[in-house]
Amino acid sequence: MEGAVENQSPSQRNYVLRALERFAEYGDREAIVGRGRRLTYADLAAGVLSVAAALRANGVRSGMAVGVLVAHPPEAPTLQLAMHLIGSRSVWIDPAALRREVDDYLRLVPPDVLIYDPSTHEEQAAQLGARLGVPLLCLGAGGQGPNLLTPQPDAPSIADLLGADEPQSVFQTSGTTGVPKSVHHRQALYRQLDVLAQELLDAGERNVHHLTQTPLWHPAGQISALLYLFSGGLLVIMEKFDVGEFCATIERERVSSVFISPPMLYQLLDHPALDGADLSSLNLLSVGSSAAAPDRLRQGVARFGPILRITYGLSECPFISALPGVGDEPEHPQRLRSCGKPYGDVRVEIRGETGSVLGTGQVGEVWVASRMNFAGYWGQPELTAETLVDGWLRTRDLGYVDADGYLHLVGRVQDTIITGPGSRCIYPRPIEDVLVTHPKVRAAAVIGVPDTELGEAVHAFVVPDPDATVTAGELTELVRQELTPVWVPHRIQFVDSLPLTGIGKVNTKALRARYAAEHGAAADPIGTSV
Known part of the structure; x- marks a missing residue:
């Protein structure tokens, strides 16, 4: 040139x-x-x-x-x-x-x-x-x-x-x-x-056929698209997630790599089209954008083999950690609740409210340092100063690192539910994971709602199998047995589906708006609603 x-x-x-x-x-x-x-x-x-x-x-x-x-x-x-x-x-x-x-x-x-x-x-x-x-x-x-x-x-x-x-x-x-x-x-x-594209080429990952449904206006969609183009792959674009078309596209284009959100994974596992689909070309099924329930990941491994990879990233830092080969280590079942180890040059620290680094197993805010960290929020200097501190990104995610260095997320800072006379802090992720262990539950999402006695109460939206006979009482008892009484949902609301954002995450903002419209400011006793 x-x-x-x-x-x-x-x-x-x-x-x-x-x-x-x-x-x-x-x-x-x-x-x-x-x-x-x-x-x-x-x-x-x-x-x-x-x-x-x-x-x-x-x-x-x-x-x-x-x-x-x-x-x-x-x-x-x-x-x-x-x-x-x-x-x-x-x-x-x-x-x-x-x-x-x-x-x-x-x-x-x-x-x-x-x-x-x-x-x-x-x-x-x-x-x-x-x-x-x-x-x-x-x-x-x-x-x-x-x-x-x-x-x-x-x-x-x-x-x-x-x-x-x-x-x-x-x-x-x-x-x-x-x-x-x-x-x-x-x-x-x-x-x-x-740099990452060259690493793929050096590792022999050439001519990858990658299927994406993530819109290209979002960092996750754009970054994955460019990564596979820089490494000489084939980018297959699907405009709307439909399980039948998804399976047909994988078969037709011999797709070897896909990225889907947990709700998309659940739809795929539950859809009858999966039984007759030829997905033999797939060797990497990445699941990210939000936490996936361990029981559903186990179902995915049983269906596809150990090709699942859990990924964790943000718009502010697209690649933070990854857990490849999900299910390859049956002696460590707790790792299904993790999002793996830091990726590439990423460094992760768990910090408390004062910014001090916490020890192994302690829950705090996830801080990240990486060359892929964003430069700031354009036109928002105060928010930038709060989020980028001495080269570290405050993710606003809560989590901990276990003794083997695996990162586990439990929720967002703003999603923390402070409940009961002792103002106990609890998090949505563990409750959602327990709810989905019920064989008649396909998906669940938990939010905190105002309550005059508790301060905040746990409200769970649950998607049951069609014509399922599961009751709110069964599910609350399940949570009580697996966790403790303070984690038990104050109300369980059965719904046909969970609203999703444009990139396939559960839209908790829409769930809060739905709760406010249907129930007002005060939480009702345990009950059901369709």
Whole structure:
């Protein structure tokens, strides 16, 4: 590569240049499958340069903030790399968020232009563009702005396209609080992905066929997509999780790797389509985004073998720990409740309320140090200062490290339930795990609710098997026997399903809203509700 490209030092060099070098090596190998389209690495590389030229032709410059409203188009990785090649800051918008949440987020990171997928977000983009008062650009034909996928005549050279500013990304997240957070990642995250990709290649993990349902506006979806593209794999994109189509896609594309959330795993295990499915190509089934019940993991191992891998990460640090080969160590059943050991360069400490490091087995907040830690919350300096302390990330997750170095999570700081006359702290995860051990229970989620006598009471939402005869009394007695009376749910509410977020997590914010709408401020005695 010529000119300005060659003159960049390794510490300044835009990571997209290295990605393009890798794509050139992979050539005509298939890179992305989605929406009936199949893109080779040559297509991907050419697309990055063409979209970068289209961005420049439509006024997007180095250092500008570019709002992106898409879900799963196969051109999303192309767009990401093109934006970063020219040095712009990608601002990823959650399409499923409430209007108020999107507006609050974009007040923190106001975009100079909005790019959207006209096949899925036409009306939403038109309204958002009008509120923002910014130009609209389209990732595809038929929209209200220029189509960035139109081939560009006389495309500039890479050196001419390369922006002077560092490529950066901002992601929208609100967790369970509803307060928007603007997760800002600098180029270090993407450079580290290149390191991890090389480790995969060195380990012989070549030409991995990875199936993703995680939307590419979320760090988890984007990071896994780029990791497998950097290592020369095939990225298979599924726009909506459907067990039948999921199984058919694995069989058709000979998928070897998938990432799903625990609720998706439960749906897969419970679906009749699984019995006739050929999933023999799978050799890695990663489960993450939230805690998985040990009993359901055992079912997964019984069905698929020891190919399950538990993963733990956050938008602020996508890779924290992993437990590969779940079920390979039957002499250590307690490890099914863990999320493994720290991954790569990650260091983990468990700290108390004063910030002091706690000992083995003591529950406290999980703190993380890694090169993949985010740079801060864009436009939120106070929140950044509270979360990034001396190079350490406060995850707001509660957990402990056992004597063998395995990390165990018990809940979120804000999900801690303080209950009873002694103000005892208890956590949702152990209760959920016990509830799911009942053979007639498919899934469970626990929240704390206001109670005039206890302060907070345990409220459990339980998804039973269809036509199951399980009762609230059976389940409360099960918790009483496995834990202690203080952990027993004050009320068990039977539901058909648990609401999920856009990336497949149980939406506890929606459960709290449901409880408030149905029950008001005070908790009722033990009972059932459908």
